[in-house]
Amino acid sequence: MKNLIIAAFLLLLCACSSTKQLPIISDPKTELPKIKQLFKKELSTVQVGDYIKEIKEKFPSLYLASDSMKNTVYEFSHKQAYLPKTNLDNDKVSLRQSSISPIEYEQKIAFYFINKKLVHWQVK
Numbered sequence: 001m002k003n004l005i006i007a008a009f010l011l012l013l014c015a016c017s018s019t020k021q022l023p024i025i026s027d028p029k030t031e032l033p034k035i036k037q038l039f040k041k042e043l044s045t046v047q048v049g050d051y052i053k054e055i056k057e058k059f060p061s062l063y064l065a066s067d068s069m070k071n072t073v074y075e076f077s078h079k080q081a082y083l084p085k086t087n088l089d090n091d092k093v094s095l096r097q098s099s100i101s102p103i104e105y106e107q108k109i110a111f112y113f114i115n116k117k118l119v120h121w122q123v124k
Contacts, residue, residue, distance in 0.1 A: 026085045028105035035078050035107035035123055043109075043121075050118045055111055065110065072113040075124070079104045 025031040036043065042058045052074065056062050059076040066073040081102040108124040 022081050022083045022102055024083045024085050028080070028082055028103075032080050032082065032105055035109060038078065039076075039109070046111075046118070046121060048118055048120070052113055052116050052118075055118060059109075062111070070114055072116070074111045074113070076109045076111070077106055078108075079106045081105075 023032070039059075045058060046055065052072070055074065062074045062076050064072070065075040081104050083100055083102055086100070110122055110124050111118060112120040112122075
């Protein structure tokens with residue numbers, strides 16, 4: 001019985017330590033890191049004239065957003081989870097982790113190509 005209690009305690013301890021801490025914020029647009037900051041290293045190597053293949057190497061989860069005869073748009077999406085701040089008592093954060101679900105904030109970078117060569121990119 002003693003071993004069972006110790007095993008249950010260790011399991012509970014491991015479960016608690018592996019949960020990801022999410023930021024508690026009011027405005028994700030101003031309080032979460034910008035996609036340009038998060039991928040600064042990758043974006044610093046992107047140049048006009050790069051081929052789609054080269055951009056895909058830097059952003060493996062790049063996906064096709066739009067395609068026409070000459071113009072092609074690929075996008076890269078980054079999602080960040082957070083918990084909304086609730087103000088019940090002035091500026092004190094009142095939060096019940098079990099009752100509030102995380103919200104995902106999505107940011108995108110669009111890469112514009114003509115004839116498979118990059119002509120422009122921008123944060124959307």
